[in-house]
Amino acid sequence: MSGAATRRVAITGCGTVNAAFVGGVPELSTYLEHPESRVRAEPSTEPGLVASVDDRALDGLTDAGDQRRVSRISRFAIAAARLALADADAPPEDLSLVVGTELGDLRSTKEFANGFLERGPTGLSALLFPNTVMNTMAAATAIAVQARAATLTLNAPVVAGELAIARAAAGIAAGRFELALAGGVDQIEPITELAAGGDARGEGATFLVLEPLEKARQRGARVFGEITGWGWRALNAPPCGVGRAEPPRAVLLALERAGLAGDAVRWVYDSATLDRERDDWERALLDVAFPHHPRRVSLGRWLGRHGGLGALSVAGAAWSACAGRLPALGGAMSADRGVGLVHGVARGGTHVALVVGAPLP
Amino acid sequence: MIRTVVTGLGVTSPFGAGTKAFWTGVAGGTCAIRPITLLDTDGFRCRIAAEVPADALAGSPRRSRADRLALAAAREAIADSGLARADCRDAGLVIGAVGGGMFEAEKWYWARTRGGAPVDAASSLRAVLPFSHAETLGKALSLGGPRETVVAACSSGAVSLALARDLIEDGLATVVVAGGADSVTRICYMGFNALRLLDPEPCRPFDRERRGMSIGEGAAFLVLEDAEHARARGAYVYAELSGYGITTDAFHPTSPHPEGDGMVRAMRGALSDAGIGPAEVGYVNAHGTGTPQNDRVEARAIARVFETGEPLVSATKSMIGHTMAAAGSLETVATILAIVEGVVPPTANLCAADPDVTFDCVPGTARTAAIDCAISNSFGFGGQNVTLVFRRS
Amino acid sequence: MEPKETVDELKSILVTRLKFEPRRAAEITLDTPLPKGVEGSIGLDSLDFIELSLAIEERFGVVLDESQDLVKHFATIDSLSRFIAAQAGGS
Numbered sequence: 001m002s003g004a005a006t007r008r009v010a011i012t013g014c015g016t017v018n019a020a021f022v023g024g025v026p027e028l029s030t031y032l033e034h035p036e037s038r039v040r041a042e043p044s045t046e047p048g049l050v051a052s053v054d055d056r057a058l059d060g061l062t063d064a065g066d067q068r069r070v071s072r073i074s075r076f077a078i079a080a081a082r083l084a085l086a087d088a089d090a091p092p093e094d095l096s097l098v099v100g101t102e103l104g105d106l107r108s109t110k111e112f113a114n115g116f117l118e119r120g121p122t123g124l125s126a127l128l129f130p131n132t133v134m135n136t137m138a139a140a141t142a143i144a145v146q147a148r149a150a151t152l153t154l155n156a157p158v159v160a161g162e163l164a165i166a167r168a169a170a171g172i173a174a175g176r177f178e179l180a181l182a183g184g185v186d187q188i189e190p191i192t193e194l195a196a197g198g199d200a201r202g203e204g205a206t207f208l209v210l211e212p213l214e215k216a217r218q219r220g221a222r223v224f225g226e227i228t229g230w231g232w233r234a235l236n237a238p239p240c241g242v243g244r245a246e247p248p249r250a251v252l253l254a255l256e257r258a259g260l261a262g263d264a265v266r267w268v269y270d271s272a273t274l275d276r277e278r279d280d281w282e283r284a285l286l287d288v289a290f291p292h293h294p295r296r297v298s299l300g301r302w303l304g305r306h307g308g309l310g311a312l313s314v315a316g317a318a319w320s321a322c323a324g325r326l327p328a329l330g331g332a333m334s335a336d337r338g339v340g341l342v343h344g345v346a347r348g349g350t351h352v353a354l355v356v357g358a359p360l361p
Numbered sequence: 362m363i364r365t366v367v368t369g370l371g372v373t374s375p376f377g378a379g380t381k382a383f384w385t386g387v388a389g390g391t392c393a394i395r396p397i398t399l400l401d402t403d404g405f406r407c408r409i410a411a412e413v414p415a416d417a418l419a420g421s422p423r424r425s426r427a428d429r430l431a432l433a434a435a436r437e438a439i440a441d442s443g444l445a446r447a448d449c450r451d452a453g454l455v456i457g458a459v460g461g462g463m464f465e466a467e468k469w470y471w472a473r474t475r476g477g478a479p480v481d482a483a484s485s486l487r488a489v490l491p492f493s494h495a496e497t498l499g500k501a502l503s504l505g506g507p508r509e510t511v512v513a514a515c516s517s518g519a520v521s522l523a524l525a526r527d528l529i530e531d532g533l534a535t536v537v538v539a540g541g542a543d544s545v546t547r548i549c550y551m552g553f554n555a556l557r558l559l560d561p562e563p564c565r566p567f568d569r570e571r572r573g574m575s576i577g578e579g580a581a582f583l584v585l586e587d588a589e590h591a592r593a594r595g596a597y598v599y600a601e602l603s604g605y606g607i608t609t610d611a612f613h614p615t616s617p618h619p620e621g622d623g624m625v626r627a628m629r630g631a632l633s634d635a636g637i638g639p640a641e642v643g644y645v646n647a648h649g650t651g652t653p654q655n656d657r658v659e660a661r662a663i664a665r666v667f668e669t670g671e672p673l674v675s676a677t678k679s680m681i682g683h684t685m686a687a688a689g690s691l692e693t694v695a696t697i698l699a700i701v702e703g704v705v706p707p708t709a710n711l712c713a714a715d716p717d718v719t720f721d722c723v724p725g726t727a728r729t730a731a732i733d734c735a736i737s738n739s740f741g742f743g744g745q746n747v748t749l750v751f752r753r754s
Numbered sequence: 755m756e757p758k759e760t761v762d763e764l765k766s767i768l769v770t771r772l773k774f775e776p777r778r779a780a781e782i783t784l785d786t787p788l789p790k791g792v793e794g795s796i797g798l799d800s801l802d803f804i805e806l807s808l809a810i811e812e813r814f815g816v817v818l819d820e821s822q823d824l825v826k827h828f829a830t831i832d833s834l835s836r837f838i839a840a841q842a843g844g845s
Contacts, residue, residue: 121404122812126804129552134512139743142611150607153512234508239496348496
């Protein structure tokens with residue numbers, strides 16, 4: 001399982017259901033060329049700023065069998081996984097699944113508890129109970145796409161998706177995974193007391209298809225990007241709090257793995273989501289790592305904070321590296337091709353960095 | 362190639378604080394399943410569980426119960442490993458979790474819905490999500506390496522150890538503190554009641570009269586370390602984590618694949634990863650929940666994998682119940698100590714083995730046996746199968 | 755309870771607890787097979803039957819003891835309503 005020579009990690013597909021669009025790499029490219037913010041003030045609910053998915057976006061992506069027993073958040077995940085596999089035109093053999101999520105299916109958990117509180121023990125739903133465990137989206141997706149190798153659900157605030165991609169990339173490189181769907185999913189939760197922080201809440205699911213570069217080329221797959229470096233660590237911060245500016249070691253690890261110096265990074269997809277204290281901390285960390293102030297893109301400001309965001313950022317970085325464009329409100333701008341960084345840091349200190357580049361021979 | 366060894370153990374179990382109390386309990390075949398005190402059981406058929414005694418919890422009562430179970434176990438594991446503070450600064454932390462701080466969140470939600478004395482929302486919800494354990498432990502123990510929380514239902518604790526081994530093999534960490542923690546929660550207790558999976562009497566894994574599982578709670582953490590690093594600092598090595606297998610049934614949300622396909626692939630994958638054959642395995646610590654379905658399918662899967670060997674098989678859940686996210690790591694501690702002590706803990710409450718059981722389940726009383734290699738099985742909802750392989754180092 | 759009422763209650767359970775579309779539930783006849791794997795069935799599996807048992811306990815006060823073989827009673831709406839009537843009458 002391990003000890004094999006390190007393999008290069010190709011991104012061969014993307015599937016997403018988010019507040020702005022549904023689709024694969026073509027739809028992603030169209031959005032990034034002319035992005036718009038889907039974050040809206042929602043005066044009727046406590047979270048305030050939300051970017052929500054219209055459920056009609058799922059029509060045709062999940063079948064009737066999925067509809068009856070599979071919850072809304074799991075349908076997001078299933079739809080994105082199917083779109084990603086179709087986008088990569090990948091035969092789903094020996095398929096692993098790495099799902100990042102921050103909140104899981106709290107909506108089902110609340111409904112399950114309400115069954116008891118309103119009607120007593122016989123009001124409890126056996127069908128809902130499995131959804132109260134956060135691996136429910138991964139379990140439903142594994143069944144839908146027949147992922148029979150390892151299935152992992154990683155739970156983290158803000159950066160769950162980035163972490164899932166980093167985990168999967170390390171797994172492909174080390175030979176633990178042969179084909180991986182990696183990304184994340186969340187939905188906006190009705191328990192408003194959980195939404196403290198005032199940032200933009202998003203929802204939806206995004207998965208990337210990762211596989212060894214050599215195998216991807218052998219099967220004639222379109223290689224959309226390459227993940228050349230990754231690192232994840234914990235920065236010193238209290239639970240739910242932010243820390244100080246310090247050398248961000250996840251970034252240094254990722255650059256070291258990619259064989260790059262810091263000044264090679266010309267742009268960064270960061271994890272800003274309008275949580276001002278956290279966003280300021282991230283900027284301070286990036287300033288320590290990159291005194292040359294590379295340009296920054298924050299997809300979370302337009303699509304809201306959710307588990308799918310990390311995969312969208314990695315896909316965005318691959319697009320930028322290939323197209324030499326950086327998304328901006330009012331129309332994308334030209335930028336250096338080559339390599340960029342995807343960076344995420346959460347309150348509490350979970351910290352992830354990925355180096356993403358255009359595929360080179 | 363980097364080898365991963367275990368250099369520290371820490372346990373908070375229904376037997377109380379510490380690895381020693383846990384081992385004395387399981388090696389003695391003592392059943393810790395008793396009437397529930399933490400939850401209202403009115404209207405439910407099963408009213409027993411294996412709860413952790415209050416004096417085994419660490420840290421401030423302001424923390425969640427699950428955080429306090431985890432903190433006690435992780436502190437013990439680090440102290441046991443003899444790691445220096447400098448080693449902790451770069452140590453990774455991987456936690457298998459399910460319920461998080463749900464026990465406290467439920468108190469708030471119940472009070473909000475039913476009225477009664479108001480419970481403060483902010484403090485009740487602060488640590489509700491599974492990742493909260495990692496934030497609490499990471500800060501309290503100053504662990505600055507890679508940090509992950511993995512949710513794999515009933516196999517979460519075992520998955521955390523597999524992921525920790527990846528970090529060490531990939532060179533992302535030299536030392537990782539890893540394990541699982543869960544406290545009893547209303548959601549879990551009510552859910553398994555609704556699924557009709559709880560035995561009103563203490564569970565009886567592999568018994569032909571078994572009627573379901575018992576709920577438990579606890580935490581176990583291990584210090585995993587690059588073998589070279591452990592050797593260089595002269596650390597005591599319990600065993601080597603020499604392989605693992607993780608598979609997915611992709612079959613059903615709650616039921617295992619009827620032929621145990623995923624379980625068999627997990628066991629075979631783990632043995633292959635460890636580079637050993639089934640005949641070398643002396644002991645299987647089974648998932649063994651006591652539900653009719655799990656034990657039947659697992660027994661057949663074990664029989665298929667070990668057709669040429671005759672390992673002893675026992676189920677720790679017969680003594681401490683199903684401790685959810687903690688189960689895989691608590692049972693790993695039992696598996697490792699079986700190798701170290703040369704004693705295989707028994708399956709308690711086993712009177713007459715099920716006809717599907719073709720192996721020795723070590724009924725009632727522990728068995729003295731020289732074990733060089735042992736595996737621990739964990740299977741969770743969502744068809745999440747994990748097998749870990751440990752060898753005498 | 756009249757047999758027709760029992761049947762209507764069971765169909766309403768299919769909608770509220772087993773999450774069938776109301777239109778789909780209305781199409782189900784007395785003889786439509788329920789268990790998955792039977793030709794023309796509505797595809798209920800073991801987890802659905804547990805849900806159905808809980809709902810039957812709630813609506814009819816009939817406790818289904820899973821240690822007995824209940825599979826034959828779950829064959830169709832007809833067999834299920836007869837079983838419920840027998841249990842309710844017997845208690």
